[in-house]
Amino acid sequence: MQRHRSSDVIFISLLIHVLLVNAQGQLQHRVLDPHWYPGTATWYGDPEGDGSNGGACGYGSLVDVKPMKARVGAVGPVLFMNGEGCGACYKVKCLDRSICSKRAVTVIITDECPGCPSDRTHFDLSGAAFGRMALAHENSLLRNRGQIPVVYRRTPCKYPGRNIAFHVNEGSTPFWLSLMVEFEDGDGDIGSMHIQEAGSSEWLQMNHLWGANWNIIGGPMKGPFSVKLSTSTGKTLSARDVIPTNWTPRATYTSRLNFFHN
Known part of the structure; x- marks a missing residue:
């Protein structure tokens, strides 16, 4: 019986070690x-x-x-x-x-x-x-x-002379809107994205769809849209009314901001 308890302790210790290593690895890849x-x-x-x-x-x-x-x-x-x-x-x-x-x-x-x-x-x-x-x-x-x-x-990612742009993905509608971020200085990645409709003060959370693409389901949603993005280290930037009322799928809309010169 004592032998079983010892085996359990060893197994739990190894499991904790693996979890700690994985957590440290994830953190290591998220910071500069x-x-x-x-x-x-x-x-x-x-x-x-x-x-x-x-x-x-x-x-x-x-x-x-x-x-x-x-x-x-x-x-x-x-x-x-x-x-x-x-x-x-x-x-x-x-x-x-x-x-x-x-x-x-x-x-x-x-x-x-x-x-x-x-x-x-x-x-x-x-x-x-x-x-x-x-x-x-x-x-x-x-x-x-x-x-x-x-x-x-x-x-740090560096895109001199460029501001963050938002590409409206093909298939987007007023009920299903998908965006991809381009030329993001600094961390380069995205931890979360929110969108705000015209005339609203509420930031609606977008969902990570795949790769660098995010989407939101609702609506019908009305532009112009403001977009707020946060990087994996928590840096935040808000682009006001960056996507116009008459937006179209496959179009790219450039903001006036980036993390190194906002």
Whole structure:
């Protein structure tokens, strides 16, 4: 009987340890931490290509043009977090000094890597971003390595000269409205979103739909709409009347704000 109690204590202790490690890992990925953490990296697409075409976050053609062009990255479950990690920015640095420079590349999470390991942090980078970590003229040799050890850390997202924009997703109606946030400085990700109808003082909570997309069901809802978003670290920004009365699906409406210059 004593042996069973000891086994139970050991099992509970191990369970608590796993839960604490997971909680620390989730917190680590949600804050702008100056420390570097270990991970692995691969690359996909064309050797000098931009990476994903679209991606699981839903950014669509934005990944093919600057400022996202060639800076996109797909990640495994640890960083993707069912889409809550979309838009976050990371610095990634190769550890092999025989072929890699000391330079880190900055990537934006735009895609999920379904085949990436679930038990550790893994980046699947565009060919261009992966090769940029190499010493001069060693890009191809580095890509030939396949999977490499790296260190990474969260870093502020920076979109100079751009303000936060809200894309109204296809299929949206006055009864079902879906939005995606573009060019968010700072944390880059979204912890929550609220919307306010014309003539109302009430902020209605939106639901995380998939990737970087949020929606609300109600109505009929009337614009212009104000949108309030909060990042994973609790920073908040409100864009007043950013979506006009005559809004249309597939249109993008740019605010006058961003976290670095609001």
